[in-house]
Amino acid sequence: MSNPDYLARLIDDDSFEAYLTAEFGPASEFSVERHAQGHSNETLFVTWGDRELVVRRPPPGETADTAHDVLREHRVVDALDDTAVPVPKPLRACDDHAVLGSDFYIMERADGDVLRDAEPERFTTPSARKRIGTELIDTLAAIHAVDYESVGLGEFGRPEGYTARQVERWTAQIEWALETTEAIRAVPELVAVGEWLAENVPEQRSNTLVHGDFKLDNVMYGSSLPPRVVAVFDWELSTLGDPLADLGWLLLFWYEDGDPDPAMPELMSTFTAREGYPTRAELIERYEATTGREFAHERFYRALAAYKMAALGEMFLARHLNGDSDDPLYPTMRTHVPTLAERTLAYVEGDTERL
Template identity: 40%
Template sequence: MSEQLPGLDLAALTPWFAEHVDEVGDGLTAELIAGGKSNLTYRLRAGEREWILRRPPVGRLLATAHDMGREYRMMSALGQTAVPVPHMYGYCDDADVLGAPFYVMEAVTGTPYRRADELRPLGPERTRAISERLVDTLAAVHAVDPAQVGLADFGRAEGFLGRQVDRWRSQFDAAHTRDLPDMIALHSALAQRVPADGPAGIVHGDYRLDNVLFDADDQPAAVIDWELSTLGDSLTDVALMSVYDRMGKLAPGAVSDVAAAPGYLDEHEMLARYAAGSDRDLSDFGFYVGLACFKLAGIVEGIHYRYVNGQTVGEGFASVGDMVNPLLGAGLTALAQA
């Protein structure tokens, strides 16, 4: 077996793995996959075979974040649709095994593009196609009828946007390490602008380019990282995708800058392509951008909280909190311009 990894005890995992996934004797090894700043993701190996294991971060968790059961159930349900997701092997909610719930899924071969430098060698044509397929895949997710795949009770769509505003304020409060005046201002502005309920649909909750694996033919092989998925207003995904593409300008060097790659769709092109493949109303998109900035700032503040309290695993956390105030400011600007 491989060296002990934080959050993963292979000796404790192996009996469960043999019962629910495959009998591998004492040949199971693991490595922590770099890049994640939220749930921990490990690549398991036994000979030529590979699997992926996901579990929450070690230490104190924030409210409803890091729900392994929800992530597992969503991908299991979408496995019967046109949305590309990994095959799910098994879910464990017995804390005696690894100290937290976890699941094991297929190791899909594909590339999660995180940097413009990874896209530039592909050329503008391939980069444009990848960004178009990113948008088309999101439209396909939103076209799924939750009831038809057994997800009618997966979330409460009524009042979703108002609850999101309150939820992310609660996450800020739970991760308090410093005063953030713009957080209070943005929360107040959003609370006063909540639109009426729109059509209910699946919400990925963290949709961006590196949460879609692309195969060698530049086709989406799998949409991953469904830990924040629910039912609600799917336009929140579109806005979050747009804000992720702005983040390279908000905090250069600290976030993904894929939108800077030649050929990558700009925000106007992305919204136009999504609108062409969806019947959702984008007329109040400024609110959704403001909410996306608030949510993303809340996620980042949670990571910053864990870093400050010594609860993170891996590198790259020291400056992550620097993104919070630029995101809050961008949210206030989006609301003012809407």
């Protein structure tokens, strides 16, 4: 990490070692490593004796209201433990801030590969690449098929009106961030996109469990062939609501031949344009065939996804300017967010079919 003191803000070795000893018994080996690929909630890899654990906790410092709720994340992972949706095994949740200075939860570390910047060699055939896409869509369909009442998530959210509230929520997050970021530059296109979304919210046709951040690099594929999703991560934004918002979000991060260079290249890989990967149209077709649900109002849902990503980027920049992160991605949002906002505004105005 660029700041050697940052890990010390995330974890106090003595208090956490005492907690682990009380929960799991003593261990001869104890080490903690920060997972540098995460850009929202913090992920820590912990070795405790012969156990490999993962800790999820919020970032330090002030954050927007309702962001980074790791105990909510734990609740849904725990509820899905015995369903068709693959999740890491949850172990403990803790709201005692005397341990780490925040809420946190612990799960078992899963084994496999996350496809973030490239493919593992075993997945480089056209057939494996096609399977990667179909597995991803089928896993999303499985999430949307969960009987959330029967798994104890009936009170997990207010599904009615979810889509309109998403526009309101991310507008509020943007306004929170702009209190800091407008000191260095304005993003009028982002405001215009928010106004378009508020005026074009479609009727919500179905209610399901939604992940809120479902995309290729938030799932893990197993270490064998054919490709198979073995774990879904990063449930911090999950709730009950409109499943088409999840599909729109996935498509924002799915690159295909002919697309412009990604607006946020550190977060948007391009290897899915290679031979064998499904196109976005094919992913939509698979989703519709699997769920029986039409992806109506595609322009709205894809624009909402870009607006949400721009909001997250603006929040990242605000945390950077406030000194609450050492993540090298965050300062890049000074230019990345305006680029994404400009493209999204052009998309909703009909000037382009591609984000």
